Amino acid sequence: MPRLTRYTECVVTRIRPVCSFGLVLLFAFLVACQREETAQPESSGATLTVWAHAGQSSERETLAQHVTRFNQAHPELQVEVTFIPERSYNAQVQAAAIAGELPDILEFDGPYLYNYVWQEHLIALEGLVSAELQNDLLPSVRAQGTYRGRLYGVGMFDSGLALYARRSLVRQAGVAQLPTHPAQAWTVEEFSHLLRELGGNDADGAVLDLKFNYPDEWFAYAFSPIIQSAGGDLISRDGYQSADGTLNGTQAVAAMRALQDWIGKGLVDANVDDAAFTSGRVALSWAGHWEYPRYKAAWGDDLALVPLPDFGRGSRTGQGSWVWGVTRYCRQPRVAADFLEYLLAPEQVLAMSDSNGAVPATGTAIQRSPLYREGGPLHLFVVQLSEGYAVPRPQTPGYPVISNAFRRAFADIRTMADVQAALDRAVEMIDRDVRDNRGYPVVAPP
Amino acid sequence: MGLLFAAPALVGLLVFVAIPFALALILALTNLRLGSPLPLEFMGVEQFRRIFADAAFTRALWNNALFALVVVPLQTGLALGLALLLHQNFRGRILFRTLFFMPVVFPLSLVAVVWTLIYAPGPSGMMNSFLTVVSFGAWEPRDFLHDPLFALPAIMVTSIWQGTGFQMLILLAGLQAIPEELYEAARIDGAGHLGTFLHVTIPQLRNTLIFVVLVTTILAFRLFDQVQIMTQGGPRNASTTVMFEAVQAAFSRQQVAAGAAMSVVLFVVVLAVTMVQQRFARQEREIQ
Numbered sequence: 001m002p003r004l005t006r007y008t009e010c011v012v013t014r015i016r017p018v019c020s021f022g023l024v025l026l027f028a029f030l031v032a033c034q035r036e037e038t039a040q041p042e043s044s045g046a047t048l049t050v051w052a053h054a055g056q057s058s059e060r061e062t063l064a065q066h067v068t069r070f071n072q073a074h075p076e077l078q079v080e081v082t083f084i085p086e087r088s089y090n091a092q093v094q095a096a097a098i099a100g101e102l103p104d105i106l107e108f109d110g111p112y113l114y115n116y117v118w119q120e121h122l123i124a125l126e127g128l129v130s131a132e133l134q135n136d137l138l139p140s141v142r143a144q145g146t147y148r149g150r151l152y153g154v155g156m157f158d159s160g161l162a163l164y165a166r167r168s169l170v171r172q173a174g175v176a177q178l179p180t181h182p183a184q185a186w187t188v189e190e191f192s193h194l195l196r197e198l199g200g201n202d203a204d205g206a207v208l209d210l211k212f213n214y215p216d217e218w219f220a221y222a223f224s225p226i227i228q229s230a231g232g233d234l235i236s237r238d239g240y241q242s243a244d245g246t247l248n249g250t251q252a253v254a255a256m257r258a259l260q261d262w263i264g265k266g267l268v269d270a271n272v273d274d275a276a277f278t279s280g281r282v283a284l285s286w287a288g289h290w291e292y293p294r295y296k297a298a299w300g301d302d303l304a305l306v307p308l309p310d311f312g313r314g315s316r317t318g319q320g321s322w323v324w325g326v327t328r329y330c331r332q333p334r335v336a337a338d339f340l341e342y343l344l345a346p347e348q349v350l351a352m353s354d355s356n357g358a359v360p361a362t363g364t365a366i367q368r369s370p371l372y373r374e375g376g377p378l379h380l381f382v383v384q385l386s387e388g389y390a391v392p393r394p395q396t397p398g399y400p401v402i403s404n405a406f407r408r409a410f411a412d413i414r415t416m417a418d419v420q421a422a423l424d425r426a427v428e429m430i431d432r433d434v435r436d437n438r439g440y441p442v443v444a445p446p
Numbered sequence: 447m448g449l450l451f452a453a454p455a456l457v458g459l460l461v462f463v464a465i466p467f468a469l470a471l472i473l474a475l476t477n478l479r480l481g482s483p484l485p486l487e488f489m490g491v492e493q494f495r496r497i498f499a500d501a502a503f504t505r506a507l508w509n510n511a512l513f514a515l516v517v518v519p520l521q522t523g524l525a526l527g528l529a530l531l532l533h534q535n536f537r538g539r540i541l542f543r544t545l546f547f548m549p550v551v552f553p554l555s556l557v558a559v560v561w562t563l564i565y566a567p568g569p570s571g572m573m574n575s576f577l578t579v580v581s582f583g584a585w586e587p588r589d590f591l592h593d594p595l596f597a598l599p600a601i602m603v604t605s606i607w608q609g610t611g612f613q614m615l616i617l618l619a620g621l622q623a624i625p626e627e628l629y630e631a632a633r634i635d636g637a638g639h640l641g642t643f644l645h646v647t648i649p650q651l652r653n654t655l656i657f658v659v660l661v662t663t664i665l666a667f668r669l670f671d672q673v674q675i676m677t678q679g680g681p682r683n684a685s686t687t688v689m690f691e692a693v694q695a696a697f698s699r700q701q702v703a704a705g706a707a708m709s710v711v712l713f714v715v716v717l718a719v720t721m722v723q724q725r726f727a728r729q730e731r732e733i734q
Binding site (some may be wrong): 443 | 678
């Protein structure tokens with residue numbers, strides 16, 4: 001080993017230790033400063049924490065603008081909103097709930113409301129939200145936000161689900177008149193016949209887009225209405241204790257067999273690129289309100305909105321979307337309610353509906369919306385939501401399991417498995433979960 | 447003194463591996479749910495009995511085993527072949543090495559999304575049209591990811607495509623460590639290419655190969671990303687895996703205890719497999 005030069009020796013034995021010591025001192029100093037900065041004074045309670053899902057960018061921007069304007073109008077109060085990615089939103093809320101770190105105001109996906117109330121995370125909104133606002137809400141929004149008779153959540157918008165159709169292609173297939181009201185919806189026989197006619201005229205034979213590329217929750221949302229239209233349901237709504245006979249009963253099986261038949265005949269496009277309808281490969285698309293801007297841009301006046309087919313007991317459709325609630329960690333529920341009232345005022349509701357295309361949740365806003373008012377192109381969604389054609393997803397804390405079970409059954413049915421067996425398996429999963437949770441009893445007074 | 451040096455790593459192992467596993471074992475004996483006001487109950491081995499009675503879980507175990515049995519030899523063999531090719535001295539060697547390694551760099555979820563598009567059903571799907579061209583029109587277009595027969599093989603191909611580069615690089619390093627004199631000696635003794643390969647290359651690569659096979663096996667049991675993105679458990683459980691079932695149970699159905707039981711079973715299985723492998727193929731260690 002060569003002997004160190006005098007210079008190196010000097011550095012190693014004297015200057016380097018001094019420098020290291022100096023760095024350690026600097027680091028300690030910075031850490032101490034940091035701690036001082038973060039030692040804020042005890043929150044004066046003038047801050048409201050809000051969590052929202054990071055949806056489309058226009059949705060996010062609109063909400064951020066609402067919050068800014070609210071803060072400007074209320075200088076003594078500050079609302080802080082945190083956006084959380086949509087895909088993992090429910091899991092993150094659950095994790096935070098277990099840690100007891102929920103914010104004051106929480107936005108969440110409607111069907112999970114019952115689960116959160118059961119876990120005692122939300123407070124009832126009765127005395128906090130004005131009666132006129134509650135009466136102005138769409139019946140579907142009120143129904144979704146109610147659990148065991150009390151209101152726990154209010155949504156700024158609701159969702160619409162229907163069939164988008166190409167007028168010209170449907171006319172070519174021999175159907176001149178398109179139904180405009182759910183009471184006039186096609187029966188499943190008429191619809192199957194239409195599909196076969198369209199398939200005959202189509203290049204690859206696939207004429208229906210069922211959005212198979214969408215992730216998990218879509219399947220319960222979009223296809224449980226078929227079962228409800230046939231007279232079955234995801235679970236017996238009398239007590240929410242069992243799905244046996246309801247989800248796997250003859251009506252439900254018949255409805256799912258009809259759907260499986262369409263897939264088996266090659267009438268359904270896999271929609272891997274999510275462009276089956278816009279590129280003209282299919283004539284019909286089973287989709288929600290969010291597709292309207294894209295579809296309108298692609299087909300203009302050739303685009304028609306048609307209610308979902310009637311599988312026996314009348315056309316049924318899905319409903320439900322994001323909902324705002326106040327958590328029990330909020331120390332100023334009155335102020336939180338003020339913020340919710342502000343969000344649900346017509347200007348804010350309309351601005352949000354403009355940005356995400358959803359159905360405004362209040363009657364006053366609907367009357368002022370060019371898309372959704374009487375005579376507007378999307379008024380069908382409002383009709384469905386207010387006249388009882390839209391069915392809320394099961395209002396039980398066990399909803400996550402029901403949704404998962406149905407998704408698995410649907411995935412099996414899609415690959416031509418036996419429908420009865422697939423639905424039986426789903427029923428077994430759901431019933432076992434209800435038993436494991438002792439029937440989801442009320443653990444504490446709401 | 448030696449223990450003191452190893453202490454930080456040991457503490458890390460304890461905190462991040464041993465203790466969570468012990469917790470998982472304890473949780474698997476209860477009925478814990480994600481967020482439930484009901485009191486926690488001790489259930490004994492009921493959770494384990496349930497998951498073994500669940501058709502999806504037993505199929506998942508079988509799928510994992512099949513996956514490991516097929517992918518490990520295929521991927522290792524392919525990696526060895528590529529490493530041998532790249533061990534030659536030719537122009538563009540470094541370019542090819544980079545190209546073969548590139549799939550490893552991409553995040554697995556990105557790879558899964560792209561391959562979902564490649565496997566698009568119908569004659570216009572990339573894989574379908576490729577197979578049609580290669581088979582001169584004899585191939586009938588299929589929906590790979592929703593076909594009970596092709597779902598798991600499709601995932602196998604994706605995994606092999608992504609993982610081979612990494613194994614190839616390790617084996618290449620192992621090849622480069624083989625002293626040139628051995629090859630010269632073999633040449634002098636009159637050994638042909640096959641003889642050199644079997645009697646010089648493979649024995650010298652023994653330690654590296656054992657390591658590669660072990661790591662690939664363990665990773666094969668951890669299969670999750672591709673299943674989550676491409677097939678979601680596949681048609682009638684054809685492509686589900688233990689990790690996927692555990693995540694579904696714990697986060698989709700909020701049954702944490704069931705998920706914990708599944709991960710305990712997975713750990714035991716992987717431990718057994720690696721112990722068996724270690725027994726049959728001990729690495730040679732030089733003792734100084």
